[in-house]
Amino acid sequence: MAIRTKRAHRGGARRAWTGALAAAALVSTALTGPAVAASAASVASTASGGHQATQRQLDAAVGDGVPGALARVTDHGGVWNGAAGVADRTTGRERLPRDRYRVASVTKTFVATVLLQLEAVGRLDLDDTVETWLPGVVRGNGHDGRTVTVRRLLNHTSGIYNYNSDPEFRQKVAGDGFLTHRYDTWQPEQLIALAMSHPPYFAPGSGFRYSNTNYILAGMIVERVTGRPYGTEIERRILRPLGLRATSAPRTDVRMPRPSGRAYSKLLSPDPAAEIHDVTELNPTVAGASGSMISDSADLQRFYRALLRGELLPAEQLGAMMDTVGMGTGVPAAYGYGLGLLRQELPCGVEIWGHSGDTRGSVSAVAMTRDGSHSIAFNFNADWAGDTGKVVEAEFCG
Numbered sequence: 001m002a003i004r005t006k007r008a009h010r011g012g013a014r015r016a017w018t019g020a021l022a023a024a025a026l027v028s029t030a031l032t033g034p035a036v037a038a039s040a041a042s043v044a045s046t047a048s049g050g051h052q053a054t055q056r057q058l059d060a061a062v063g064d065g066v067p068g069a070l071a072r073v074t075d076h077g078g079v080w081n082g083a084a085g086v087a088d089r090t091t092g093r094e095r096l097p098r099d100r101y102r103v104a105s106v107t108k109t110f111v112a113t114v115l116l117q118l119e120a121v122g123r124l125d126l127d128d129t130v131e132t133w134l135p136g137v138v139r140g141n142g143h144d145g146r147t148v149t150v151r152r153l154l155n156h157t158s159g160i161y162n163y164n165s166d167p168e169f170r171q172k173v174a175g176d177g178f179l180t181h182r183y184d185t186w187q188p189e190q191l192i193a194l195a196m197s198h199p200p201y202f203a204p205g206s207g208f209r210y211s212n213t214n215y216i217l218a219g220m221i222v223e224r225v226t227g228r229p230y231g232t233e234i235e236r237r238i239l240r241p242l243g244l245r246a247t248s249a250p251r252t253d254v255r256m257p258r259p260s261g262r263a264y265s266k267l268l269s270p271d272p273a274a275e276i277h278d279v280t281e282l283n284p285t286v287a288g289a290s291g292s293m294i295s296d297s298a299d300l301q302r303f304y305r306a307l308l309r310g311e312l313l314p315a316e317q318l319g320a321m322m323d324t325v326g327m328g329t330g331v332p333a334a335y336g337y338g339l340g341l342l343r344q345e346l347p348c349g350v351e352i353w354g355h356s357g358d359t360r361g362s363v364s365a366v367a368m369t370r371d372g373s374h375s376i377a378f379n380f381n382a383d384w385a386g387d388t389g390k391v392v393e394a395e396f397c398g
Helices: 019-024 052-063 104-120 150-154 167-173 188-196 212-226 230-242 297-308 315-321 388-397
Strands: 068-075 078-085 335-337 342-345 351-359 362-369 375-380
Touching: 052 068, 052 078, 052 375, 052 388, 068 297, 068 388, 104 150, 104 212, 104 230, 104 297, 104 315, 104 351, 104 362, 150 212, 188 212, 212 230, 230 297, 297 351, 297 362, 297 375, 351 388, 362 388, 375 388
Parallel strands: none
Antiparallel strands: 068 078, 068 375, 335 342, 342 351, 351 362, 362 375
């Protein structure tokens, strides 16, 4: 859940639930796309009213340029599904409650949960160094895996450079080069080597800086400890036990499972009139353990509810996950980052937990009260417009 008021590490939308992580990553570009008319018949509700403010923000996102917005809310009144705009700009098909979408950095909570489960059974310790599990991998330009712990990977206090921030790589995978390189397979070792070609942001433990490299390393540690890829462990330990049939870690599969809509991007162009590209198909190894997963809103809510209610972790490990650190200069004290889990105190005083993520053509977020009784999961099928923070605040404070 990165709540944000500025676009995160992949482009230019204004988002507040993604804003904390964007500010932490020191990214500040804000772009606005052309308006797209909202669908008047796009709302379905199975509960009583009370979500009009949330629906207005979905409509506003579409007015801001997002082709289609989709949300699912659970609270004491039941389940409410809201939508606006379209899932497919060519056919005009509306967004559906069970549509699947790329959840990007929401993946981090799944990966952190697996590592904490491994700690709970004595397979590793959060204070193990990266060097212990991945000898010689974090070296170069001031990086030293002997001073970085697993805990510092998971709460982004490692100081390790974010491979996504490399200008050449960024243009290749998110800018103009995307159309040429969208099907490329990236090995974790390639992404780590790219990060090691840059100096660290700070000495381990002396600051906070959101870095996807941390979770590429976390995924590698899962495989080193278990002998199985992180995606396999997520399936074994979380997806199957919880019955999350719409959720997957797709490895190298570039396709989206059905049902799903399309995903759209302007590929980092600062021109409001830039061409909109269909970016639905892409090789998820570009994000790997930092953000490759696919899910739907119902599955995401089930996962976070089970997590916060202690169904996936013993009390000690859940406590460690929810032990948050400040997110650095420019990020309000209302935000804190734990181990793959973001906390925010909203202006109305409600405390929420979750995560958000964005990748080419898809921005997603999950936010939930501590007891799991009130939650929202939603998605925009564009990466240059919309404000996730307004959606979250409308639901919990509206």
